[in-house]
Structure formats: structure tokens, C-alpha cells
Amino acid sequence: QVTLRESGPALVKPTQTLTLTCTFSGFSLSTSGMCVSWIRQPPGKALEWLALIDWDDDKYYSTSLKTRLTISKDTSKNQVVLTMTNMDPVDTATYYCARMVLVTHAFDIWGQGTMVTVSS
Amino acid sequence: EIVLTQSPATLSLSPGERATLSCRASQSVSSYLAWYQQKPGQAPRLLIYDASNRATGIPARFSGSGSGTDFTLTISSLEPEDFAVYYCQQRSNWPPGYTFGQGTKLEIK
Numbered sequence: 511q512v513t514l515r516e517s518g519p520a521l522v523k524p525t526q527t528l529t530l531t532c533t534f535s536g537f538s539l540s541t542s543g544m545c546v547s548w549i550r551q552p553p554g555k556a557l558e559w560l561a562l563i564d565w566d567d568d569k570y571y572s573t574s575l576k577t578r579l580t581i582s583k584d585t586s587k588n589q590v591v592l593t594m595t596n597m598d599p600v601d602t603a604t605y606y607c608a609r610m611v612l613v614t615h616a617f618d619i620w621g622q623g624t625m626v627t628v629s630s
Numbered sequence: 631e632i633v634l635t636q637s638p639a640t641l642s643l644s645p646g647e648r649a650t651l652s653c654r655a656s657q658s659v660s661s662y663l664a665w666y667q668q669k670p671g672q673a674p675r676l677l678i679y680d681a682s683n684r685a686t687g688i689p690a691r692f693s694g695s696g697s698g699t700d701f702t703l704t705i706s707s708l709e710p711e712d713f714a715v716y717y718c719q720q721r722s723n724w725p726p727g728y729t730f731g732q733g734t735k736l737e738i739k
Contacts, residue, residue, distance in 0.1 A: 547728070557666075557674065557717055559728040570726045573631055606673055615721040616664035616679035618686075623673055 512536035514546075514607050514621035521627050522597050528626060532590040532607030539565055539585050545610040546590040547617060548581065550603040558603075563590060564612065599628045632656050632722045634731035642739040649705040651734045653718035658698045662721040665694055665703045668733075669714045677716075678703065705736075713738050 518530035530548070537544055547562040561581040562570045571579050580593045590607060604625050608617035633656040643649055653663065661681040666674035676685040678694035681701060691706045705712055718731040 549730075556732045557668075557719075557730040559719075559730060562728070572727060573725050608673075614664075614679040614683075615662045616676055616685075616719065617666075617674075618676045618679075620673035620675075 512609060512619045514609060514619060516605060516607050516621045516624040518605070518624055518626065520625060521629065523630050524598055524628060526597050528592075528594045528597050528601070530592045530594075530605055530607075530624065530626075532592070532621060534588050534590070534607075534609065537609065539563075539583055539588070539590070541565055543612040545612055546583070547608050547610055548590075548592045549606045549608055549617070550601075551606070551623075552600075552603040555603075560594075560605075561592060562610065597628045602626065602628045631725065631727075632659060632720055632729055634718050634720055634729055636716075636718060636731035636734045638734060639732075640735045640737060642737050643708055644739045645708050645710055647708050649703075649708055649712070649736060651703040651716055651736070653696075653701040653703070653731050655699045655701075655720055659720040659722065661697050663694075663696065663701045664719045665692075666717045666719065667712075667714045668717065674717060708736075710738075712736065 514534040545564040548560040563581045578595045583590045604623040606623045608620040635654045637652045663681045665678040668674040682694045693704045715733045715735050
């Protein structure tokens with residue numbers, strides 16, 4: 511059974527750096543074709559794709575946020591980490607990690623999400 | 631960057647009726663188009679990938695069609711549990727990445 515779980519702070523202050531961890535099980539990120547992505551959703555709004563890392567350690571970022579994002583993986587721990595710098599109240603959202611099997615070009619398994627509020 | 635436009639924003643139908651949701655891309659995405667269902671307080675669930683392939687465990691009443699810039703998600707006969715928000719998502723080669731539409735809310739009439 512494939513599962514993903516997000517963890518990180520529920521509250522961050524403006525200008526701080528957010529670090530989120532996605533811990534997964536049921537697949538290996540060293541298997542060809544496997545990818546993990548981060549996606550967020552502000553309250554009452556649409557989904558926004560943030561970043562993706564693949565089995566070969568290639569990384570892809572949202573054009574509008576790429577200067578603030580870093581994605582990395584620890585294959586031995588089955589974890590993917592996302593950092594987002596210079597947080598702002600508009601970054602308040604539920605942050606999801608999700609698996610992609612590359613050949614499908616879609617996110618087939620999602621974590622439950624973690625709500626992050628940016629406020630002083 | 632490719633923009634996905636979903637229509638209508640809200641669709642009001644009754645159980646048993648047929649639902650047709652549209653997703654239009656600002657440029658061709660080939661068949662790299664997926665559909666998701668999201669219920670309040672839940673993560674999205676993958677319904678359709680590569681425009682017309684049902685994901686594992688998705689009922690046959692859900693079907694997807696289209697290619698290039700125009701795509702459709704059809705629910706042949708609405709069940710009470712189908713009332714939710716639906717998003718389309720595409721993969722682009724350049725710049726490499728993914729985008730979502732703004733969503734269609736399917737509500738009970």
C-alpha cells in the first residue's frame with residue numbers, strides 16, 4: 511500500500527523559511543519512473559503545483575516560485591523535503607505531497623496535506 | 631506557461647443526470663491531461679490520466695475524452711457521492727512543469 515504523509519510547522523512568521531517533509535512508504539524513489547511532487551492549496555482556492563523530484567534526482571519547479579523553492583530527497587529514509595524561503599501571508603495554504611509515476615503524467619497518490627499559516 | 635480554463639465554474643445537477651465538465655488549454659498539451667475529484671477537507675483523488683484512462687478503482691461512470699487543447703470529463707449518471715470539486719491538470723514540456731485548472735464545483739440542484 512502506497513502512503514505519503516506531510517509534516518512541518520503549522521505556523522511560520524513572515525520572512526521565515528518553511529521546511530516541509532514528505533515521508534512515504536510502499537514505493538522507492540530510486541525506482542525508474544517514480545517521482546514525488548509538492549502541491550499547495552490556499553483556503554477556498556485552486557491547487558497550485560510547486561515542485562517535483564524524480565528517481566534520477568532531476569528537479570523541476572514552478573516558474574513563478576522557483577527562486578524560493580528547493581526540493582531534495584533522502585532515498586534511504588523515504589523522504590522528500592521542500593524548503594520555501596521568504597514566507598508571506600499569501601503562502602498560507604494546505605501543502606500536499608503526491609506521487610507520480612512518470613508514464614502517467616498524473617499524481618496518483620496524495621498525502622492528507624498539512625496546513626501552514628503565515629502570520630506574525 | 632500553459633493555462634487551463636475550466637467551465638463552467640459551477641454546475642448544478644440532480645442525481646441520475648449526466649455531467650459534462652470542460653477543460654481548455656491555452657496551447658496543445660497532447661494527451662497529457664488528468665482529472666481529479668476533491669471533496670471538502672480531503673486531498674484530491676485521481677480519476678483520469680492521459681485524457682481518457684481511468685485510474686485504479688475509479689467507477690466506469692467516469693470517462694474522459696479530448697486531445698490537444700479541448701478536454702471533457704463526463705459522469706454518465708450522477709451518484710450522491712459525485713458532488714464535489716473537479717480539477718484538470720496538464721504536464722508541459724517547456725517550461726517543464728505542471729498546472730491545474732481553477733476547478734468546477736459540481737453541486738446538487
